[in-house]
Amino acid sequence: MKPIKNSYLIEVNLGSTVPGAGANLTFQDYPQLRNIYVTGVEVLDSSTCAISPSGRTVVSVLSGITLTLIDKFNQEQLKQYPAVDLNPEVRSGFYRDFVPFPLQLTKSFITILSTASLSANQSILLNIFYVNEAEAKTTLRPRLK
Amino acid sequence: MENYGNNIECIKALRVNVQLYEDITLNNKPNFRYYFPETPELNGKNIVNIKFNAGANIIDQVSVYGSTAIDLPNTIISENSKGVVQQPAGPDVTFGGIDIDKYLLLTVYNEKNQQVLSNYPCHDLAGYFRDESGFFVIDSLGKIRPFDFKINIRNSFVSTTSDISLLTVLPPIACFTFYYK
Numbered sequence: 001m002k003p004i005k006n007s008y009l010i011e012v013n014l015g016s017t018v019p020g021a022g023a024n025l026t027f028q029d030y031p032q033l034r035n036i037y038v039t040g041v042e043v044l045d046s047s048t049c050a051i052s053p054s055g056r057t058v059v060s061v062l063s064g065i066t067l068t069l070i071d072k073f074n075q076e077q078l079k080q081y082p083a084v085d086l087n088p089e090v091r092s093g094f095y096r097d098f099v100p101f102p103l104q105l106t107k108s109f110i111t112i113l114s115t116a117s118l119s120a121n122q123s124i125l126l127n128i129f130y131v132n133e134a135e136a137k138t139t140l141r142p143r144l145k
Numbered sequence: 146m147e148n149y150g151n152n153i154e155c156i157k158a159l160r161v162n163v164q165l166y167e168d169i170t171l172n173n174k175p176n177f178r179y180y181f182p183e184t185p186e187l188n189g190k191n192i193v194n195i196k197f198n199a200g201a202n203i204i205d206q207v208s209v210y211g212s213t214a215i216d217l218p219n220t221i222i223s224e225n226s227k228g229v230v231q232q233p234a235g236p237d238v239t240f241g242g243i244d245i246d247k248y249l250l251l252t253v254y255n256e257k258n259q260q261v262l263s264n265y266p267c268h269d270l271a272g273y274f275r276d277e278s279g280f281f282v283i284d285s286l287g288k289i290r291p292f293d294f295k296i297n298i299r300n301s302f303v304s305t306t307s308d309i310s311l312l313t314v315l316p317p318i319a320c321f322t323f324y325y326k
Binding site for chain 1: 176247265269291294304306
């Protein structure tokens with residue numbers, strides 16, 4: 001695991017009715033996460049964070065959820081990555097870190113493959129580890145080649 | 146520390162406690178901010194790890210604090226004792242079976258007053274993980290979270306999400322160990 005420079009907790013709410021299987025849920029715009037390079041991602045369930053910062057109940061099961069992350073060149077850097085594999089609590093505490101890439105959060109999305117154990121108004125939490133663009137061009141340059 | 150994937154070595158560790166609330170009527174109010182006490186030793190220091198001290202069996206931490214507080218096995222200190230100031234582990238944050246670390250978020254600012262950790266779940270800093278059979282364990286290998294930033298402890302704070310109304314032990318204290326260089 002690489003040292004974490006910055007982290008930001010983001011939330012995707014399922015809405016007043018649970019989306020059907022196959023539905024894509026896009027992320028809202030977080031100004032702090034514009035022009036950043038992602039270095040790692042965690043997806044958290046209720047065992048790690050029971051209530052989201054907005055007061056919503058966090059999902060208890062991640063097995064029917066995948067994550068797709070799009071970079072600023074509209075390329076899929078992660079495609080349908082199983083969310084449960086990004087939960088450090090069931091991966092012996094490790095988080096997945098990536099070769100940094102410039103994230104385009106508003107085009108990235110979560111896919112619901114199975115609605116089992118999901119309830120309306122629950123939220124999925126993602127902890128994004130990142131460095132800002134200027135920092136990426138200096139400290140991460142060797143890794144970006 | 147290399148075994149843990151963190152290639153930044155700490156030279157000191159310091160434990161800092163944050164008292165969450167004094168009034169029981171405040172314990173169900175979401176998004177309250179509880180700032181760290183003034184800790185000038187940490188300001189501007191390069192933080193390489195933050196440990197949220199938690200355990201499973203201590204209920205009344207007021208009575209155990211400073212006396213029988215458990216020593217956590219999975220700290221950097223135990224693996225990297227050279228030049229490290231050893232601190233006893235902190236008191237528990239489990240109250241009557243309710244793990245309040247699942248309801249606590251940590252926000253940290255750096256020396257430029259930029260948020261470097263925003264709503265970081267404290268449970269993720271506690272070393273609690275599920276084993277293959279689904280039981281929570283404190284991982285003996287110590288999967289610490291490696292960080293790399295300079296901290297401004299004065300502006301950093303712990304916040305609570307809602308729904309911690311079951312916590313009735315006063316005063317709850319969130320205990321962090323900062324490893325720095």
